[in-house]
Amino acid sequence: MTFSCELIRDAEKDRLAGHLAASLTELVDVDLLLERILHEARSIISAEAGSIYLRRKDKLVLAISQNDYLERGGMDHNRSELPFLNYILDINKESLAGYVTIEKKVLAIDNTMEIDPDAPFQHYTAIDNSTNYICEAVITLPLLCQPEESMGAIQLINPLDENGAVKGFADDDVQVLSFYVKSAALALEKAMMLRSMTLRSVEVISAHDPQETPAHAQRVACLASELYEHWAKAHMVPSYERTRILDHLPLAAMFHDIGKISVPASILTKPGRLDHQERALVEGHVLAGARLFRIHRTPLDKLTYQVILDHHERWDGQGYPGWVDLDTGLPLKDRSGPDGRARGKRGEEISIYGRILAVADVYDALVSRRSYKDSFDESLSIQIMEQESGRHFDPQVIESLMARKKVLKRIRDRYPDSMESLELTTDLPLARAPVAYPLNHPRM
Numbered sequence: 001m002t003f004s005c006e007l008i009r010d011a012e013k014d015r016l017a018g019h020l021a022a023s024l025t026e027l028v029d030v031d032l033l034l035e036r037i038l039h040e041a042r043s044i045i046s047a048e049a050g051s052i053y054l055r056r057k058d059k060l061v062l063a064i065s066q067n068d069y070l071e072r073g074g075m076d077h078n079r080s081e082l083p084f085l086n087y088i089l090d091i092n093k094e095s096l097a098g099y100v101t102i103e104k105k106v107l108a109i110d111n112t113m114e115i116d117p118d119a120p121f122q123h124y125t126a127i128d129n130s131t132n133y134i135c136e137a138v139i140t141l142p143l144l145c146q147p148e149e150s151m152g153a154i155q156l157i158n159p160l161d162e163n164g165a166v167k168g169f170a171d172d173d174v175q176v177l178s179f180y181v182k183s184a185a186l187a188l189e190k191a192m193m194l195r196s197m198t199l200r201s202v203e204v205i206s207a208h209d210p211q212e213t214p215a216h217a218q219r220v221a222c223l224a225s226e227l228y229e230h231w232a233k234a235h236m237v238p239s240y241e242r243t244r245i246l247d248h249l250p251l252a253a254m255f256h257d258i259g260k261i262s263v264p265a266s267i268l269t270k271p272g273r274l275d276h277q278e279r280a281l282v283e284g285h286v287l288a289g290a291r292l293f294r295i296h297r298t299p300l301d302k303l304t305y306q307v308i309l310d311h312h313e314r315w316d317g318q319g320y321p322g323w324v325d326l327d328t329g330l331p332l333k334d335r336s337g338p339d340g341r342a343r344g345k346r347g348e349e350i351s352i353y354g355r356i357l358a359v360a361d362v363y364d365a366l367v368s369r370r371s372y373k374d375s376f377d378e379s380l381s382i383q384i385m386e387q388e389s390g391r392h393f394d395p396q397v398i399e400s401l402m403a404r405k406k407v408l409k410r411i412r413d414r415y416p417d418s419m420e421s422l423e424l425t426t427d428l429p430l431a432r433a434p435v436a437y438p439l440n441h442p443r444m
Contacts, residue, residue: 024187028300029247031225033191034064037184038154042066044180045139045173047156048166052143053089053097054152060097062087063152093120097153100140104150106178108139110168134158136166139173141181145189154181198254209260209268211370218415221250223360224353226407230400231356245303249353252304256311256357259289283320286312287329294326303353310345310354311361316391317346319358347394355394359385359401362392367412378408 027033034052042050049067053060093099099121100107109115112123112135123135135157143151156177161167202217228249232242260268263285267278274282286309293305313319322342323335331342366381376384382405389398 024184027187027247028191028194029250030188030191030195031064031250032243032247033188035066037188038064038066041154041177041180041184042156044176045156045159045169046161047139047159049135049157051155051157052152053101053155054143055091055101055150058091060089060091060095060101060152062089089124094122095124096121096138096140097155100142100153101150104142104144106139106141106174108169108174110137112136112138137168139169139177141177143181143185143188145185151185151188151192154184194251198251201258202254205258205260208265209257209263211268211368212257212260213417215415215417216364216368217254217256219364219411220256220357220360221253222411222415223363223404223408224253224356225250226404226411227356227359227397227400228353230403231352231397234396234400244299245353248300248303249307251300252307252353253357253360255289255293255304256307256361257285257289258292259285259287259308262288283312284329286321287324287326291326306351306353307357310351311357313345313350313354313358314392315347315350315355315394317344319344319350319392350394352394352397355397356400359393359397363401363408367408368417 024033024036027036038050038052041047049065051065052063054063089095089098091098091101093102096107096109099105107121109123115122123138125135137159138155138157139159140153140155142153145151158166159169159173199214199217202212202214205212206214225246228245229242232245237245260282263281267274267281270278289308290305293301293308296302296305309321313322321329322344323332324330324342325332331340335343337343363381363385366376366384367378369375382402385393385398385401389395
């Protein structure tokens with residue numbers, strides 16, 4: 001009977017791994033994909049915690065980590081309350097993750113205290129010691145994007161039995177997890193390539209307009225995701241819809257100013273005020289960018305189109321381009337004001353994605369140095385944003401900005417303008433997940 005039950009459990013584990021691997025193709029955003037990969041890999045073996053390390057030149061950087069103890073402890077999982085991760089390892093054989101990345105082999109260790117002192121690798125205990133968390137059993141698998149190259153490693157910590165006690169790894173765990181992680185690595189490679197191509201497109205704009213840097217695009221994308229997540233929860237948007245939008249919004253947000261490639265560089269870099277004609281040329285970047293995405297081949301195309309077209313509209317209707325024909329720029333029928341110009345979109349006539357991008361883009365412009373101004377400090381920038389609530393900005397999106405204040409500096413620190421473009425195009429995800437190791441552990 002025991003043998004029969006084990007076979008049933010093994011078959012269920014195989015089916016689960018296959019189903020989860022197939023579902024990974026639904027996602028295109030690196031951050032969301034990493035969250036799902038780690039969560040689902042842990043679910044296959046009921047692992048209490050886990051981490052994913054991604055390769056960056058000669059380093060391994062902790063890109064995301066999870067631990068169920070954080071939920072059991074009742075901690076708030078708002079991303080604004082969670083620290084950005086900055087844990088970096090040298091790529092060598094001394095650490096478990098480094099060894100696996102180099103050797104492209106799986107390490108399954110039932111008891112980290114029993115690792116042979118003469119082994120080339122050892123369990124890194126500094127975090128364990130500082131947090132009083134016992135990392136007993138660890139399985140580390142390489143993320144192989146192709147046979148000869150490793151993107152990093154995924155580490156699953158402390159598989160639990162039905163009673164919540166740490167158990168060892170079953171014989172088929174390596175086989176089942178290897179199958180799942182292979183599929184996960186392929187999906188991750190595609191998502192990272194898409195992000196890289198998006199950032200390279202932004203870099204083309206940056207060569208034309210130095211203030212539209214890949215770092216600016218990443219900051220706006222990150223803040224837009226934070227704002228949408230808070231807004232969507234407050235408006236009880238179903239979780240599947242939130243996930244769908246969060247999967248596409250970061251990439252769409254990075255394209256928000258792609259139309260600036262149509263504006264003369266001399267105008268974009270002009271230090272003083274623009275005259276009326278120059279201002280009209282700058283405002284034309286919205287229509288130029290929207291035309292690139294007017295044919296919606298994918299949901300990402302449609303969302304990008306909405307972001308570009310609406311991100312300069314104002315809540316009070318004084319924004320641009322307003323209700324215009326995309327080809328001619330002329331007002332749509334019955335959509336012109338007393339002066340004959342197109343009426344601006346007002347309030348909820350503006351897509352929520354445009355309202356969110358307006359807040360994210362203006363906030364980052366305030367705290368960043370521009371050719372026409374120095375950077376403002378955070379408190380002044382927040383004050384300006386609050387003053388414009390109900391005029392320039394949707395008051396509810398400003399509420400989301402206030403709720404996410406703790407994450408603002410972390411976003412700027414993560415993506416400074418001094419960071420080289422190459423680092424960004426091959427860079428890590430936004431890493432908004434909770435740290436892997438709790439301060440206290442129930443088994444202590």
